[in-house]
Each structure stands twice: as C-alpha cells, then as structure tokens.
Amino acid sequence: MPTSAYLLLGAALFCMGVFGVLTRRNAIGVLIGVELMTNAVNLNLIALSRANGHLTGQAFALFSLALTVAEVIVGLAIVLLLYRSHRSVLTDSAVEMKG
Amino acid sequence: MAETIAFGIIAACMLGSGLLAVTSKKLVHSVLWLAATLVSTAALYVALAAPFLAAMQIVLYTGGVVTLMLFGVMLTDQAHDVGAANLSGKRLPAVLLGLLLFGLLAAAIQRTSLPPIVEAPPASTVELGKVLLLDHVVAFEALSVLLLATMIGAIVLARRNDVQD
Amino acid sequence: MNIASPITLAAVAVMAPLATFLIIGLIAPLRRSGKPAAWVGILGATTSTVAAALLVVDGRSDILIADWLGAGGKFFASIGFQVDGISASMLLVVSLVAWCVQVFSLGYMSDETPAGLGRYYTWHSLFLFSMNGLVMSPNALQLFLCWELVGLASYLLIGFYFRKPSAGRAAVKAFWITKLADIGLGAGLVALYVLTAKASPDGLGSFDWSPQVAQAIGTGGATVVAGLFFVAVMGKSAQFPLHIWLPDAMEGPTPVSALLHAATMVAAGVYLVVRAYPLFQAAPDVLLFMTYLGAWTAIFAAVIATVQTDIKKVLAYSTCSQLGYMVSGLGAGSLFGGYFHLFTHAGFKALLFLGAGALIHAVHSNELTDMGGLWRKMKLSGTAFILGALALAGVPGLAGFFSKDTILEALHASGQTVPWLMLLLAAGLTAFYMTRVVALALFGKPGHHTEHAHEAPASMLIPVLLLAVTAVGAGYMGGPLAKMVGAEYAFHWSMTGIIATSLGLLGIAAGWAIYGARIVTAEQLAVFAPIGNFIRASAVDRSAAWVYRNAMLGLGSGIAWFDRYVVDGVMNLTAWLAMSGGQQLRTFQSGRAGDYVYAVLVGVVLLVAAGLWNA
Numbered sequence: 001m002p003t004s005a006y007l008l009l010g011a012a013l014f015c016m017g018v019f020g021v022l023t024r025r026n027a028i029g030v031l032i033g034v035e036l037m038t039n040a041v042n043l044n045l046i047a048l049s050r051a052n053g054h055l056t057g058q059a060f061a062l063f064s065l066a067l068t069v070a071e072v073i074v075g076l077a078i079v080l081l082l083y084r085s086h087r088s089v090l091t092d093s094a095v096e097m098k099g
Numbered sequence: 100m101a102e103t104i105a106f107g108i109i110a111a112c113m114l115g116s117g118l119l120a121v122t123s124k125k126l127v128h129s130v131l132w133l134a135a136t137l138v139s140t141a142a143l144y145v146a147l148a149a150p151f152l153a154a155m156q157i158v159l160y161t162g163g164v165v166t167l168m169l170f171g172v173m174l175t176d177q178a179h180d181v182g183a184a185n186l187s188g189k190r191l192p193a194v195l196l197g198l199l200l201f202g203l204l205a206a207a208i209q210r211t212s213l214p215p216i217v218e219a220p221p222a223s224t225v226e227l228g229k230v231l232l233l234d235h236v237v238a239f240e241a242l243s244v245l246l247l248a249t250m251i252g253a254i255v256l257a258r259r260n261d262v263q264d
Numbered sequence: 265m266n267i268a269s270p271i272t273l274a275a276v277a278v279m280a281p282l283a284t285f286l287i288i289g290l291i292a293p294l295r296r297s298g299k300p301a302a303w304v305g306i307l308g309a310t311t312s313t314v315a316a317a318l319l320v321v322d323g324r325s326d327i328l329i330a331d332w333l334g335a336g337g338k339f340f341a342s343i344g345f346q347v348d349g350i351s352a353s354m355l356l357v358v359s360l361v362a363w364c365v366q367v368f369s370l371g372y373m374s375d376e377t378p379a380g381l382g383r384y385y386t387w388h389s390l391f392l393f394s395m396n397g398l399v400m401s402p403n404a405l406q407l408f409l410c411w412e413l414v415g416l417a418s419y420l421l422i423g424f425y426f427r428k429p430s431a432g433r434a435a436v437k438a439f440w441i442t443k444l445a446d447i448g449l450g451a452g453l454v455a456l457y458v459l460t461a462k463a464s465p466d467g468l469g470s471f472d473w474s475p476q477v478a479q480a481i482g483t484g485g486a487t488v489v490a491g492l493f494f495v496a497v498m499g500k501s502a503q504f505p506l507h508i509w510l511p512d513a514m515e516g517p518t519p520v521s522a523l524l525h526a527a528t529m530v531a532a533g534v535y536l537v538v539r540a541y542p543l544f545q546a547a548p549d550v551l552l553f554m555t556y557l558g559a560w561t562a563i564f565a566a567v568i569a570t571v572q573t574d575i576k577k578v579l580a581y582s583t584c585s586q587l588g589y590m591v592s593g594l595g596a597g598s599l600f601g602g603y604f605h606l607f608t609h610a611g612f613k614a615l616l617f618l619g620a621g622a623l624i625h626a627v628h629s630n631e632l633t634d635m636g637g638l639w640r641k642m643k644l645s646g647t648a649f650i651l652g653a654l655a656l657a658g659v660p661g662l663a664g665f666f667s668k669d670t671i672l673e674a675l676h677a678s679g680q681t682v683p684w685l686m687l688l689l690a691a692g693l694t695a696f697y698m699t700r701v702v703a704l705a706l707f708g709k710p711g712h713h714t715e716h717a718h719e720a721p722a723s724m725l726i727p728v729l730l731l732a733v734t735a736v737g738a739g740y741m742g743g744p745l746a747k748m749v750g751a752e753y754a755f756h757w758s759m760t761g762i763i764a765t766s767l768g769l770l771g772i773a774a775g776w777a778i779y780g781a782r783i784v785t786a787e788q789l790a791v792f793a794p795i796g797n798f799i800r801a802s803a804v805d806r807s808a809a810w811v812y813r814n815a816m817l818g819l820g821s822g823i824a825w826f827d828r829y830v831v832d833g834v835m836n837l838t839a840w841l842a843m844s845g846g847q848q849l850r851t852f853q854s855g856r857a858g859d860y861v862y863a864v865l866v867g868v869v870l871l872v873a874a875g876l877w878n879a
Contacts, residue, residue, distance in 0.1 A: 004209070004213055008208055009110050009113070012201060013140075016121055017121070018193075018196065024121070028175070029126060032120055032121065032129050033121055039140055039160075043144075046152060047147055049147075056230060056234070059227065061149075062155065065152070065159055069160075069163060069164060070249040076168065076171045077257040080171065080256070089175045
C-alpha cells in the first residue's frame, strides 16, 4: 500500500479524535479522543519511518507511546481529583478559571 | 491484491471502532471501542514492518491504558448515567471543524510527493534497540525520568488528602 | 628570595581575605561562634601580610591583566594585578595595619556578643579584600569597583553599633558624602574612556593612567579627568569641605577608626592620586588647586583639633589635617613626598588610634577629662601613645619628621609660599594639640575611672608596640621607599626643616605649658574662645545643612512634583488602559476547557490552511 493511504487513514483517525475532544463533556471521554489523536500520530510516524527506510521514526513512535501512557496516568489522576472535589467528571463543572 | 483487501478490512475496522469510540453514549462502550481501534492500529503496524511496536501497542495500550481507563470510569461512578451528560449539544460545529481539518490534511497529503515504500524485511527488535540506545540514548534516559515523575505525580495527585501518611 | 612569582603573591594577598570573608560570612555557625571566626579573620590578614612582605622583599614588578566585559572580540575593560614598588609597599602597609587592628580587636571587642564579634570580623575581611584589590588595581576601573566596595565595608564597620542611633546616622553620613564625591570618580572614568577612545585609532577607550594616556588626551582632557578624580579624593580623603563625615565616623569601634581613618580607607584617595599621577601631572591647574586645598584643610582641621575634648575627635581632625599635608605635597609635584607621608602616617596614626583605644578601653570613656593620669597605670601603652604623638608632632628622628619635612621641602622648592606657610603653621599646631592630648589624658588630674584602670591585655599591647616600632623606624625607610617609587631621597637639614622643627618644639612647649605644667591656664586663654567657636566643625556642618535645606530640598520638591503629576500620571494612564482592556478581554475566558480546545483547533486549522496556501 502506498504511504499516502496510511497517512490518510491517520488523518481520518486524528479528525475523529478531534471530534471526540470537542464533543465529550466527560473528562474520560475527552481523554479517549486524545488517545485516538496520538494513535493517529503514531501511525503516521511508523508509516513514514518505513517510507524513509530507517528506524528513527519507529523509535520516535515508541517515545510517543511512552509519553501517551504517562499522559493518561496523570490525566486519570486529575480526573479522580476532579471527581473528589466536584463530585462530577464533567469538564463544565470545573470553571474556576472563568475570568 | 490480497494486501489491499487486508488493508481495507483493517482500516474499516479501525475507522468504524474509532467513530464508535467517540460517539457511544455509554462511556464503558467508548473505552472498549477505543481498545478495538488500538488493536486494529497494531495490525497496521505489523503491515508496516514494525512488529515490536505492534506488540508494545497491545501491551501498553490495551493492557495498560484501557484497563486504567476502565478503572477510572468505575472509580468515578459514571458508568450508569453517562447517557445524556456524555455528549454535549455542540455536535454540528465539531463535525464541521473535523471535516474541514480532514479536508485540509488530505489536500496536504495529496500534494506532498512521498517516497515509494522500500520493501524491506520487518525491522528486528535488535536494530530498534540499537537505534534507541545508541542514537537516542539521552532522550531515552530523559524519558525514564519522565516516567518516574509521572509515577510520583499520579500518587501525589490521587492520594486522599484525609489519609495522613 | 624567590618563593613565588609576584603575581601569585599579589593574588594570595588579595584573595586570602576574600576567602575568609566567604568562610565567615557563609558558614553561619562559625560566624556566630565569635572567637573562632575572629581567628579565621586574623589568619586571612596574616596571610595577606606575609604575602605582601614577601612581595616587598622580592622587589620585582609584574602585571597581570585579564580582559573583561568582552563583546564581539573587543574588550571593554580589564582587571588584574599590578605589582610594582608603590603597590607592594602600600599592600604591606594596609595588610599590616589591618592585621594589627584585627589582633587588637580581640581584646578591645571582648565585651561583644559572639555573633557581634563574628559580624565584626566578616566586615573586616571584606574590607581588607576590597582595600587590597584597590591597591593592586592595574587601571582606574578596577580601582573604582574596589573603591565602592571599600565604601560599603566602611559603612558597615562605622555603623557596627547599629543599635545606637548616632552610629547609624554617622555611617549613613559617611556613606552618602563619600558616595556624593564618588560621582566624580564615576564621571572621571566615563570622561577618561571617552577621551581615550577619541584619541585611539581603533576607537576603543581604556581606563589606564599611564603617561601615554595622559599624553594622548592632552592637558585639557587630563584636567577634566584629574579634576573629576580629585572630587572623589576630597570625599574619601576628607578634604575640606567634604571632610564632615570623618569626625562623625568616630562612632564606630575605635579599632575600626584606626583601620579606616589612619592607614587604609582615607588613604585610598591619596593612593588614587599617586596611581593616576601621570594624569594629574598633565593637569597643572588641578595640582595647584590641590596644593591650596590641602594646605587649607591641614591648617583648618588642626585648629579644630585643638579644641576637641573627645580623644578620638582630636585624632579624626588630625587625620584630616595630615591628609591635607599629603594632598598638598602631591599638588606641589612631589609624588614621593605625599606617598612617604601616607606611609609614615599610616603607622603612627594607627598607633595613636589603637593607643587611644587602649585608654578608652581602660576608662570606658572617650572624654579627655575622664582620663587623666593614666600614665601611672598604663606605662607600656602610654609610652607607645607618647611615641606616636611625638612622631606626629614631627620630633626629629621619628617617622613624621622625615615625611613632613619632605613635603615642606617640596612646597618650598615649588615656590608656593602661601601654602608653605600654612603647612608650617599647621606643623606647630599639630605639635600643640598632640601635646595637649598627652598632657590631659596621660598626666593631668586623675579622672573618675583612672583608679580602676589596668594595663591593656596582650592582644592589645602587641599590635600597639609593633606599631610603635614603625612610628620610630618608618622615617628611616625613606631611601628604600623612594627607590620603590622611583624617586631619589636622602635626608639633609635645610632651612625649612629647621623652621618646622622649631615650630614643632614650640608647639610642644606651649602645649605642655598650658595643659601639662599649667604655667598658663586655659582660662586665661578663654579670650580666644570665640575664634575657636567660629571655626568649630559645627560651622561647616551648619552650612552643609543650609545647602541641604535650601538647595537640595528645593530641587527635591521640584522633582517630587514632576514625579507625582507627570510620571505618576503616565503610570496611572497605563494602568487604566491595562485594566479596562482586561475587563473587555476577560469575557473571552469562559473557564471551560472545551471552549479553549475549540480555540486551539480553530488555530490549528488556520495554520494548516496557511501552510497549504503558501506551499
């Protein structure tokens, strides 16, 4: 398959993630959207790594993978904290930063 | 030909489950559809000659992240009443924005001249390890520090305040 | 003698006090422990003194210059060490006096709390570092930096008893008046840099004071630079009318006065003239002004010294007077004369201050009337004090005689009769007021505390006796010192010397007749009291206060008006704009994460679109 097919697939997945992030009010739902987006990015990285014929892209994807895991862990910890302080995980409920 | 069919099936699985992951009314279903998306992506990794990453994808994401998210959903007790509150009303602008972005990205991909794929045997884990530990060793070590910080941060954040030591 | 290179020795002499300053200053438990901190400080001073002595014995000249403040391959300035006869001998004087003072303080400050003692030695180390750095400066810029550090350290030392309001005020006064004068040094540096930059082919200025620089900037340039430098000298070396901080600075501990007001801080001004002498030589107008101002200060301060009742005030005015001698001698074209007097004066004036400190320590009072008859109780320190007084009075054979004679000779040779006569008169007055102090404090009617007085402890006696040796011997160092400075010196009797000596002896006789033997009582001299009152220090203080009240406050209120209505107005307008703008902008901040994500994604779409558009 041509690389562009993978890239298009990644773009579609990324836009789905965007849609999820924009529409979900539940914080965990937002996290799911973010996961889709980073997954799309990883797909692009690996596809381009193969297109270019060397492994740096894969190494980068691996780093990205680890970073995403870290992000999810901290994100979920924050969701737990939000739930404890607001009895809710809806992002609308945390509006303390309103100007 | 068989490759194209396989790619089409996997891509369809991925996009379908991805769409369901962002539209399901129940959060638990969303998480499970996410898992399905991630597994489909792992299959694509295999097709892209990156078996190690495919394995990592399954171990880390489906084994770790998805499980963690399920725990999160259960701990915050949202499993039962996610229905109405899960999706906000502003779907149309989000759809438009998503489609617009996809259009732009697709146009960009079409206009870029990509190199043809080099047909090579799947990269061995040994080679990947060399790239990681020789060329990118600083980043690798920095990442280990980051993971440690994440661990401590998660403990600090999630710890109950009323439990003293 | 070839132990180490001159530069190494100089670096050791400068850096040892810095090291002790950092050690005492940063290690709080050590500082608060008092005595151990004092010993660390003394160790630093000892190292400096030994290094300086080796440097003098070594006798080689060397210079180390490191580029500093570089930009684009060109360097704006340089720092380093300049080792030559002048700096090596001055380094020895400074370090030795500092060592004596620090050892003396062990006994003198024994009533101090450990924390206070630690603080005291911290500032002493800082002071010694700054002063040694100043002495070793290869150019005017480094000298200026160290000069300011010296000012800071002296402020801290004068204000050591900061709980006493008068000490705090005295420290502030000393600081501000010297800072006011330092504007001259700063402006002089700028002028020097600009003028040398104009004269040099590559357009790069310098802060050097070499004869080449003086030649390059010409007489006009040298007059500007030397004149501005001399303003700073007037402040630091307490020349009329900027001398008013010096008597007040006696609020500091007596050893501090010995350090600051005998050998080091006040001598820094004279030292600046000595170092930048090529520039001064190219400016005859400035030299002439120095001759007259120095002579005037010498006689003016000597008159005031005759009526002071506080032993330290007498010594303070005496210092002003002697600095006047140095400035006048330098003005008359005798580099060696001024420097020689600086050299001898450092020894015997430090001796006088430390001796006075021993007396004050014995009776817990500065007043001459509270002392009286102390000689019977304190034979050793009393003798040393008398030696110092005689050296200052210019008795033949003692240190002050030789150096004062050199200055007077120089004035005579330059044909400036008026300053010469003024200085001769001042020599007589000097002998008079020192005899008065000796007669009142050591002999005279016993005061209240005289009965309980004891000889000073060893830590105070050793430095005093050591300095007594210099008071006797420093005068005979004229020949070697002249060779180090690059001048010729051999003592011979001349008309001037005979007149000065006679006037000195006359002064001693008159002083003894009035205050010692009481042949003529002070009451009979009361007719002269109005004169004394007229030229008392307070007159100068009052005129300074008048200038302050009228000129300074007027200017101040003008600036205050500008500040309140123009500067504040602009600031308030800015603040109002920021606030109302913020009020408008805050409506964008909904506080909901979703809205921000929307904004970010719209931005991403726009960026991608822009990228495609340009591609």
